[in-house]
Amino acid sequence: MAAIKDVAKLAGVSVAAVSKYLKTPDNMREDTRQRIADAIAKLNYRPNPFAQSLRTGRTNIVAIAIPEVDNPYFSKMFKLLQEYCEDRGLMAMLLKNANMEQARNAAGILKSGLVDGVICYDEGQADTFILELEVGVPVVKVGPVTDGAYPATVGIDLRSGIKKLCSHLEETGVRRLGYIGPDSDISSVQKIEAIRQYCDSSALFLDPAVFLTDCHTYSGGYECCQKLLDSGTALPDAIIVESDMIALGVLKCLSRRGIRVPNDVRLSGYDNTDISQMSNPSLTSVHIPLEDICLSALNMLCALMRGEAVSPVTYHTDLEIRTSTMPPR
Numbered sequence: 001m002a003a004i005k006d007v008a009k010l011a012g013v014s015v016a017a018v019s020k021y022l023k024t025p026d027n028m029r030e031d032t033r034q035r036i037a038d039a040i041a042k043l044n045y046r047p048n049p050f051a052q053s054l055r056t057g058r059t060n061i062v063a064i065a066i067p068e069v070d071n072p073y074f075s076k077m078f079k080l081l082q083e084y085c086e087d088r089g090l091m092a093m094l095l096k097n098a099n100m101e102q103a104r105n106a107a108g109i110l111k112s113g114l115v116d117g118v119i120c121y122d123e124g125q126a127d128t129f130i131l132e133l134e135v136g137v138p139v140v141k142v143g144p145v146t147d148g149a150y151p152a153t154v155g156i157d158l159r160s161g162i163k164k165l166c167s168h169l170e171e172t173g174v175r176r177l178g179y180i181g182p183d184s185d186i187s188s189v190q191k192i193e194a195i196r197q198y199c200d201s202s203a204l205f206l207d208p209a210v211f212l213t214d215c216h217t218y219s220g221g222y223e224c225c226q227k228l229l230d231s232g233t234a235l236p237d238a239i240i241v242e243s244d245m246i247a248l249g250v251l252k253c254l255s256r257r258g259i260r261v262p263n264d265v266r267l268s269g270y271d272n273t274d275i276s277q278m279s280n281p282s283l284t285s286v287h288i289p290l291e292d293i294c295l296s297a298l299n300m301l302c303a304l305m306r307g308e309a310v311s312p313v314t315y316h317t318d319l320e321i322r323t324s325t326m327p328p329r
Helices: 004-011 015-023 030-043 049-056 072-087 100-111 125-132 158-171 186-200 218-231 244-256 274-278 290-305
Strands: 061-066 091-096 117-121 139-144 153-157 176-180 205-212 238-241 266-271 284-287 313-316 318-320
Touching: 004 015, 004 030, 015 030, 061 072, 061 100, 072 091, 072 117, 072 244, 072 274, 072 290, 091 100, 117 290, 139 186, 139 290, 153 158, 153 290, 158 186, 158 238, 158 266, 158 284, 158 318, 176 186, 176 218, 176 244, 186 205, 205 218, 218 244, 238 244, 244 266, 244 274, 290 313
Parallel strands: 061 091, 061 117, 117 139, 139 153, 153 313, 176 205, 176 238, 238 266, 266 284
Antiparallel strands: 284 318
């Protein structure tokens, strides 16, 4: 297994330069940074976090607190952060924070001294960590844009993608909309508000009879769609679904009942996860730049752990148009 001195020798730099690269690569000259990166890749070098912790007094473990593990969106978020942590000689620890009990259990781990910091997907739990439980380690919040003043925040503008989706649907002749998904968490509330705001100033109409909110999962999407079809309510022109995972459940139900997408009804998801491209038809979905968001969150956390000041950043969402919302020929 390659050691840090092997990387230094191959790159033609000092061990201290390699160590600096692992901590603050942005503060190095481009040619030096590239030589070190090439040497690391060639030698397949991975820093030993335990050896580093003996020298620095830190554990080099970063906690990633997310609400769900089986949701493709949060699964991808954790995998990305795990990869980015490994590139910096850090280890990622998964914590769940779907409810207050899980948040308190996670806070106990954070207080124990086992981790150096935490990146928390925020549906309110990050404020629990920071304000109520005082975990004593740097906390970076990732999640929907809110009015909060906490500086270590990577915000996601969920509304911008919804506006682009509604505009796309309107341009393709859609007039009557339906919605399937939750309506109680911060993310879903913002998406629904964005749909309603667009409808207020356009030709689109969000039909209350096709507004089903008792679902969070694939099976929930299937069951909600089944209720809609059994109710006798006429299908809308398009159904906006709160996430790709729920949308696949809706798509499955429509398919089993002989309803064609997009010919009979158009369907869209949210998150632009891999499953949206694999479905048949492929699923139009709002794209969240998750790679950039995760990298920004880790950079922010590393800055906090070095004692540096940080400022909030916001990422906008976009639209990936696929077959499920294209006008039938």
